[in-house]
Amino acid sequence: MATINQNYQKLPGSYLFSEIARRVAAYAQAHPDQRLIRLGIGDVTRPLAPAVTRAMHQAVDEMATAEGFHGYGPEQGYAFLREVIAREDYQARGADISPEEIFVSDGAKSDCGNIGDLFDRDNVVAVCDPVYPVYVDTNAMAGRAGDYDEGLGRWNRLVYMPCVAENGFSPAIPDRPVDLIYLCFPNNPTGAVATRAQLQAWVDHANRTGAVILYDSAYEAFITDPAIPHSIFEIEGARTCAIEFRSFSKTAGFTGTRCAYTVVPKDLVRGGASLNAMWNRRQCTKFNGAPYVVQRGAAAIYTPEGREQTRQTIAYYLNNARVIREGLAGAGLTVCGGENSPYIWARTPEGMGSWAFFDRLLQQANVVTTPGAGFGPSGEGYIRLTAFGGATDTAEAVERIRRIL
Ligand code: PLP
Numbered sequence: 001m002a003t004i005n006q007n008y009q010k011l012p013g014s015y016l017f018s019e020i021a022r023r024v025a026a027y028a029q030a031h032p033d034q035r036l037i038r039l040g041i042g043d044v045t046r047p048l049a050p051a052v053t054r055a056m057h058q059a060v061d062e063m064a065t066a067e068g069f070h071g072y073g074p075e076q077g078y079a080f081l082r083e084v085i086a087r088e089d090y091q092a093r094g095a096d097i098s099p100e101e102i103f104v105s106d107g108a109k110s111d112c113g114n115i116g117d118l119f120d121r122d123n124v125v126a127v128c129d130p131v132y133p134v135y136v137d138t139n140a141m142a143g144r145a146g147d148y149d150e151g152l153g154r155w156n157r158l159v160y161m162p163c164v165a166e167n168g169f170s171p172a173i174p175d176r177p178v179d180l181i182y183l184c185f186p187n188n189p190t191g192a193v194a195t196r197a198q199l200q201a202w203v204d205h206a207n208r209t210g211a212v213i214l215y216d217s218a219y220e221a222f223i224t225d226p227a228i229p230h231s232i233f234e235i236e237g238a239r240t241c242a243i244e245f246r247s248f249s250k251t252a253g254f255t256g257t258r259c260a261y262t263v264v265p266k267d268l269v270r271g272g273a274s275l276n277a278m279w280n281r282r283q284c285t286k287f288n289g290a291p292y293v294v295q296r297g298a299a300a301i302y303t304p305e306g307r308e309q310t311r312q313t314i315a316y317y318l319n320n321a322r323v324i325r326e327g328l329a330g331a332g333l334t335v336c337g338g339e340n341s342p343y344i345w346a347r348t349p350e351g352m353g354s355w356a357f358f359d360r361l362l363q364q365a366n367v368v369t370t371p372g373a374g375f376g377p378s379g380e381g382y383i384r385l386t387a388f389g390g391a392t393d394t395a396e397a398v399e400r401i402r403r404i405l
Pocket of ligand 1: 042106107108109110112132184188216218246247248249254255259260
């Protein structure tokens with residue numbers, strides 16, 4: 001008889017966004033006359049840039065001809081996309097990354113989850129708290145997280161690095177040995193960014209101990225402060241200790257189009273093995289490449305008009321972020337994030353629990369947010385709002401929240 005991966009049985013009941021959806025659906029059903037504004041889930045709302053859709057239309061037309069038809073593409077991604085990524089996202093920023101170190105995929109979520117294939121079960125994993133739940137759950141599925149303690153809301157083999165107001169939402173280097181370190185900047189959910197000096201400390205630590213940093217920069221396009229690095233590979237020494245995940249989802253509205261990439265430097269070696277070669281082997285075995293049409297669309301982001309059009313969309317979201325940040329601060333809430341990030345992390349008033357504040361905002365302001373506790377124990381006492389809504393709705397949501405506070 002087939003036996004199952006028992007680690008799945010250990011996963012706590014409901015995924016955060018399912019529970020939110022359940023509460024929102026129940027409320028909406030009971031109050032059909034109320035118009036809800038959703039500033040909860042991190043999906044974008046602005047359309048794809050015209051430069052992107054034009055490139056995709058052209059690619060579709062190519063596919064309709066015998067000469068232009070593309071079947072299975074390279075598992076690592078087409079050279080035209082890998083080359084422009086290496087040049088524009090890395091070399092132009094002084095980061096020494098070559099096209100062979102870039103692996104195009106269908107999403108950073110899959111890559112963040114799949115990267116665990118390269119590491120054995122005994123690795124000790126460090127995650128930020130609060131955290132993007134995918135890092136935690138995929139390690140739990142692989143048996144690296146141990147057992148879940150419902151009371152504490154924690155896995156007993158994970159090392160949690162609290163990111164709280166006291167440390168400026170910047171994790172401290174763990175006081176015990178860890179092997180895999182997940183970092184995400186600009187951070188989901190807190191909106192915090194990391195300075196060059198902070199990232200240098202992580203890189204130096206990883207090189208000293210042999211740990212590998214799994215760096216998620218899915219939100220780098222929102223960085224406006226020129227002093228903040230966009231990539232871990234802008235930091236000296238990162239080529240021997242880091243892997244980076246990037247996505248076109250938030251950069252260019254690709255959440256439904258699906259395209260991302262992972263950077264695995266050739267200098268990253270553990271146990272005598274090249275992680276670049278291992279990831280290549282993994283992708284060639286389990287992945288058949290992102291669609292040609294989609295990769296043509298992604299490459300168009302790097303053209304002058306594609307750049308300008310995506311810049312305008314990011315500016316639109318960043319303006320929403322400012323409206324939320326300033327509006328909530330004006331209403332007396334303590335807020336952070338939303339400056340180099342589409343996420344605003346707001347402290348609940350009067351020490352209210354984050355699910356209680358979520359319910360209050362839902363029921364009294366008809367605004368959907370995300371309770372911070374869903375991202376880990378240190379998220380208790382916070383809610384996350386996202387800047388991905390429409391400008392008018394965002395302003396109205398902030399006004400409604402101000403009124404009930
Ligand atoms: N990484 C972080 C931190 C995210 O918040 C998200 C999406 O919300 C992703 C990765 C997933 O990106 P993708 O759409 O490329 O799978």
